[in-house]
Amino acid sequence: MKAPVSWIKEYVALPDDLSVDALAARLTALGLKLEALHTPADAITGPLVVGRVLTIEKEPQKNGKVINWCTVDVADANGTGEPQGIICGAHNFVEGDLVVVSLPGAVLAGGFAISERKTYGHLSAGMICSRAELGLPADGDGIIVLPADSAKPGDEAMPLLGMDDAVIEFEINPDRAYALSLRGVAREAALGFDVPFADPAEFELPAANDAGHQVVVEDEAGCPVFVARTVTGFDPARPTPEWMKLRLEQCGMRSISLGVDISNYVMLELGQPNHCYDAAKVAGPIRVRRATAGEKLTTLDDVVRKLEPADLVIADDNGAIGIAGVMGGASTEVSDSTTEIVVEAAHFDPVTVFRSQKRHKLGSEASKRFERGVDPELPQAAADRVVQLLVELGGATAGEGVTVVGQAPERRVVTAPVDLPARITGMPIPAETTVAHLRAIGADVTVEGDELTAVVPSWRPDISQPFDLVEEVARIVGYEDVPSVLPTAPAGRGLTEVQRLRRRVGRVIAGAGFNEVISYPFTSEADYDALALPADDARRRSLRMENPLNAEQPLLATTLLPGVLHTLARNVGRGNADAAIFETALVFQPTGDEKAPILGTDRRPTDEEWAAIEKAVPAQPQHLALALTGAREDDGWWGQGRAAGWSDAIAAVRDLAGALGVTLDVEAAAVAPWHPGRCAAVSVDGVLLGHAGELHPKVCKAFGLPARSAAAEIDLDALLEHATSPQAPRFSSYPVAKEDVALVVDASVPAAAVEAALREGAGELLESIRLFDVFTGEQVGEGKKSLAFALRFRAADRTLAEGESGAARDAAVARAAEVTGAVQR
Amino acid sequence: MSGPNTEYDPVEVTPLQAAEVEAMRDAAIAAIGAAKDLEELKQVRLEHAGDRSPLALANREIGALPPQARKEAGARVGQARGAVNKALAERTTVLEAEHEERMLVEETVDVTLPTDRRAPGTRHPITTLSERIADVFVAMGWEVAEGPQVEAEWLNFDALNLGADHPARTMQDTFWLQPADAALVLRTHTSPVQARTMLTRQPPIYVVCPGRVYRTDEIDATHSPVFHQVEGLVIDKGITMAHLKGALDHFAAAMFGEGISTRFRPSYFPFTEPSAEVDLVCFVCRNGEVGDPAECRTCRGEGWIEWGGCGVVNPKVLVACGVDPEVYTGFAFGMGIDRTLMFRHNVEDLRDVFEGDVRFAAPFGVEI
Numbered sequence A: 001m002k003a004p005v006s007w008i009k010e011y012v013a014l015p016d017d018l019s020v021d022a023l024a025a026r027l028t029a030l031g032l033k034l035e036a037l038h039t040p041a042d043a044i045t046g047p048l049v050v051g052r053v054l055t056i057e058k059e060p061q062k063n064g065k066v067i068n069w070c071t072v073d074v075a076d077a078n079g080t081g082e083p084q085g086i087i088c089g090a091h092n093f094v095e096g097d098l099v100v101v102s103l104p105g106a107v108l109a110g111g112f113a114i115s116e117r118k119t120y121g122h123l124s125a126g127m128i129c130s131r132a133e134l135g136l137p138a139d140g141d142g143i144i145v146l147p148a149d150s151a152k153p154g155d156e157a158m159p160l161l162g163m164d165d166a167v168i169e170f171e172i173n174p175d176r177a178y179a180l181s182l183r184g185v186a187r188e189a190a191l192g193f194d195v196p197f198a199d200p201a202e203f204e205l206p207a208a209n210d211a212g213h214q215v216v217v218e219d220e221a222g223c224p225v226f227v228a229r230t231v232t233g234f235d236p237a238r239p240t241p242e243w244m245k246l247r248l249e250q251c252g253m254r255s256i257s258l259g260v261d262i263s264n265y266v267m268l269e270l271g272q273p274n275h276c277y278d279a280a281k282v283a284g285p286i287r288v289r290r291a292t293a294g295e296k297l298t299t300l301d302d303v304v305r306k307l308e309p310a311d312l313v314i315a316d317d318n319g320a321i322g323i324a325g326v327m328g329g330a331s332t333e334v335s336d337s338t339t340e341i342v343v344e345a346a347h348f349d350p351v352t353v354f355r356s357q358k359r360h361k362l363g364s365e366a367s368k369r370f371e372r373g374v375d376p377e378l379p380q381a382a383a384d385r386v387v388q389l390l391v392e393l394g395g396a397t398a399g400e401g402v403t404v405v406g407q408a409p410e411r412r413v414v415t416a417p418v419d420l421p422a423r424i425t426g427m428p429i430p431a432e433t434t435v436a437h438l439r440a441i442g443a444d445v446t447v448e449g450d451e452l453t454a455v456v457p458s459w460r461p462d463i464s465q466p467f468d469l470v471e472e473v474a475r476i477v478g479y480e481d482v483p484s485v486l487p488t489a490p491a492g493r494g495l496t497e498v499q500r501l502r503r504r505v506g507r508v509i510a511g512a513g514f515n516e517v518i519s520y521p522f523t524s525e526a527d528y529d530a531l532a533l534p535a536d537d538a539r540r541r542s543l544r545m546e547n548p549l550n551a552e553q554p555l556l557a558t559t560l561l562p563g564v565l566h567t568l569a570r571n572v573g574r575g576n577a578d579a580a581i582f583e584t585a586l587v588f589q590p591t592g593d594e595k596a597p598i599l600g601t602d603r604r605p606t607d608e609e610w611a612a613i614e615k616a617v618p619a620q621p622q623h624l625a626l627a628l629t630g631a632r633e634d635d636g637w638w639g640q641g642r643a644a645g646w647s648d649a650i651a652a653v654r655d656l657a658g659a660l661g662v663t664l665d666v667e668a669a670a671v672a673p674w675h676p677g678r679c680a681a682v683s684v685d686g687v688l689l690g691h692a693g694e695l696h697p698k699v700c701k702a703f704g705l706p707a708r709s710a711a712a713e714i715d716l717d718a719l720l721e722h723a724t725s726p727q728a729p730r731f732s733s734y735p736v737a738k739e740d741v742a743l744v745v746d747a748s749v750p751a752a753a754v755e756a757a758l759r760e761g762a763g764e765l766l767e768s769i770r771l772f773d774v775f776t777g778e779q780v781g782e783g784k785k786s787l788a789f790a791l792r793f794r795a796a797d798r799t800l801a802e803g804e805s806g807a808a809r810d811a812a813v814a815r816a817a818e819v820t821g822a823v824q825r
Numbered sequence B: 001m002s003g004p005n006t007e008y009d010p011v012e013v014t015p016l017q018a019a020e021v022e023a024m025r026d027a028a029i030a031a032i033g034a035a036k037d038l039e040e041l042k043q044v045r046l047e048h049a050g051d052r053s054p055l056a057l058a059n060r061e062i063g064a065l066p067p068q069a070r071k072e073a074g075a076r077v078g079q080a081r082g083a084v085n086k087a088l089a090e091r092t093t094v095l096e097a098e099h100e101e102r103m104l105v106e107e108t109v110d111v112t113l114p115t116d117r118r119a120p121g122t123r124h125p126i127t128t129l130s131e132r133i134a135d136v137f138v139a140m141g142w143e144v145a146e147g148p149q150v151e152a153e154w155l156n157f158d159a160l161n162l163g164a165d166h167p168a169r170t171m172q173d174t175f176w177l178q179p180a181d182a183a184l185v186l187r188t189h190t191s192p193v194q195a196r197t198m199l200t201r202q203p204p205i206y207v208v209c210p211g212r213v214y215r216t217d218e219i220d221a222t223h224s225p226v227f228h229q230v231e232g233l234v235i236d237k238g239i240t241m242a243h244l245k246g247a248l249d250h251f252a253a254a255m256f257g258e259g260i261s262t263r264f265r266p267s268y269f270p271f272t273e274p275s276a277e278v279d280l281v282c283f284v285c286r287n288g289e290v291g292d293p294a295e296c297r298t299c300r301g302e303g304w305i306e307w308g309g310c311g312v313v314n315p316k317v318l319v320a321c322g323v324d325p326e327v328y329t330g331f332a333f334g335m336g337i338d339r340t341l342m343f344r345h346n347v348e349d350l351r352d353v354f355e356g357d358v359r360f361a362a363p364f365g366v367e368i
Ligand SMILES: [Zn+2]
Pocket: B282, B283, B284, B285, B286, B287, B293, B296, B297, B298, B299, B300, B301, B302, B303, B304
């Protein structure tokens, strides 16, 4: 909402010395937030004066252009009183016109400095200005021609153009629809400075009668009040007066024609949207009804709208002539031949207007006000005001008829304990203050005992409960007076175990050299194809957005891998060739039965209702994904580095599990998007957590990743469920006995199986076992591999006797031979 | 060693003469002193203090002397050997010290060589900032509440006094899920977590909910369809706006430094009444206390930074969430974590937060 300060002052006697900044600040403190201040004069340095064009000599140039060599009377503004010689390229003026002249020394919008200069063979001393050159909204190419007799040569031009009038632009919250009018803004200014307010909607109204245009309201709920007035003898050729044009423009609206301008002006002035119909084009009585199925309407913007039965329309005998509160129809539009006008000012149901506006994607100045709530007592005054202006400015004669159908609802009554504002805000607000402030917003207030009764003003549909009164009082007292008191919570339990563990997960993975990233969970079939997921892969079953931001990514991800792999590829593309990243985020798993109930809000949901909500919300487990490529360790003066690969992805998952006190089972798997020979399934206690390993070459290619990039994804929630709290180990201080064994097995035998067999056979003296070498080659034999293990033996209570560790080793080897066919080398 | 010599001839045992013993001693000490390193000293030790050294041989001859001469000769040779051993020990210490010194010099490395075998990992600053924020409240006894991101429409809107026809709904451009009547959304704020908390716990409630939220904004330098909020909710007896102010002032000081406080401006949120916007004193120029706001890049001359929204929980919300508004009042607040990160750590472009470039997170490490 843009409000010219001069217009505000028309209704409020603000202190003379009040600065615009102070006014804006006070209004902001009251809840009308300052968005911007516009004072066109601030962008310009004078002299900018009125001049009368004395002579014009047209001088054709070689390039075909014609320039004007003018002399302009600027009276004494140039210091000499002599006519000023000025070159001008525009042609929309004649001798005798009043124009706006910037004299040498002036600086125009954009820092354009005016000086005497030689041009086209003359000494041009100044410039005849266009609106654009003054930083004003332009309405054509030409220079400004002021109305004859509106000023005299030498006058300051800025006040004439309204350039010294500041316009305050407010951001109006949805609950303060009344402030979408000068009436509302001025009322706030008045209460802000505790000065009287002259309500522009308060004047003597003609009584309703049956002589006017007939109106039939068939839907009283949709249209509680409808006022129609008529005028005849309107002169459509009359121009909109400059002062009105200026105000419309200051408020961000374009001047269109006198009839339309008056309608808009009254909406800005009072906040009541209204409409002018060409009475000659309206056939029969006006009806307010719901649209019929298949009904069509060409709206003012010349678009044919297919109406829905839920749309409330204004209609005549020929059908709809407007969507109520949203936009009028083209067929009854006032034109340059309109002389008889029907003025509509009505009150429409906010929800109906909101839905129609949304349905037709047709937000307008009118719908913006109606959907937020217009003063239902306003239509008669607004219609009368329109008529007044049509008479005054358009030469029309007011019709005798005053059609008023329906009436505004009773004003709402809200009762509250008189100390409620003090109790809720924590400010010491005495009862008198509460009463005074509620009266200042227009409420009728009475107090009986501890109970306050407020009759809510008709323009405040937002006030419906005691707490709404609290806010009104609090904002006028001033939020800056709210004291600061730290609330004391009962002793808390700190983070939950899972919240604590999640922090540990981040630290462990980051500690392993991975960088955490955040990706968008939006994905696509194409991403799943890139991951080479089989057609029946459960991960392809995804929730779909009704209105995705990007039509090519309509799905909510069931796996973090697309996001992580795209991010990894982006890093590689930006030259971060050695990158290791991870992400923890929710994935979204559809149930196939997505239908949540919309419950009432007048009570807490029943257990059944709550269960229905919980059931409809899809499962969203937290996953962890990681991916890496390039060098895991760099080459350097210390020697060769090491390329990232399948084992790094598995190692990261293993290390994480270790840090959570979880013993993982790792076994070979062949699952997309991994390399079928380099993919590990990780599980705990028979619960599959996820997979890790090298990415399939096709997947690397599809995501634009270097070959051998590796990745892992696990269900983090499931992993955390198995986390254990650390238990202190018992360890022996007796000497250790070390035994190494090298075993040859078939290449297909997993090392983990050999290790498990060794462990089993070694018995309880075994302290630890570690695979320290894997070897293949001729000595070992085709299809075989050699695994070298270091075994450490120790007894808890004694030094091992000679041969004890050897015997345990032999038992271990024997078990490995039995289970895996291992042969000791 | 020889047995006692009965056929004794004093002329035969000249090595035991005093002059001879002294000569042997002096020769040994001279050789020890001349040894240039531990290797040479080892040789000298063999020659002059070993089993076959002159003094050792002389010592052997003592037994051959007549008893009356043995004592004198024994003392003489013993003293000489003592002197040689002492010299050896001293020389060893000196040479060992020299050796070590030389070795340390030879082993000198260039300590300015790079040591970056592997780049350190990082946690995302949004994660660590969320944790830090949570910690401020956990320290006051609050708890951290969480909820799903695909959320029931009723919890995201209706329960928060944002009915289907509320104009404020359109202000939160919402991602809706299919099918069209699923009544499921990607939550547009973390407020449904507050509703869930009220529905599943008994007051008093003191919770903070950091989390990821979604709106249909195209990404640019200051917008993202995915972003992060932190909300606080307190429901207790006798809670006022003053408690809200107290909690936010404490939060501001904990995050931005002692003395950084907040101010309220009237605003509108369907779920709170009265509602306010929260500004933070600029923690760089302190609104003129430390620097000139006009030159401040952090607050852009305002002296204050817009931080979030807050208010007293609307009784309509309490009713829908099963809290008795006659007994309890509450307050709620919400801030953008991404925005907070941006102004607290000079992030210029929000896209950096979501693009996952490993260079972005590097300065943030694992704590913030
Ligand atoms: Zn600052």
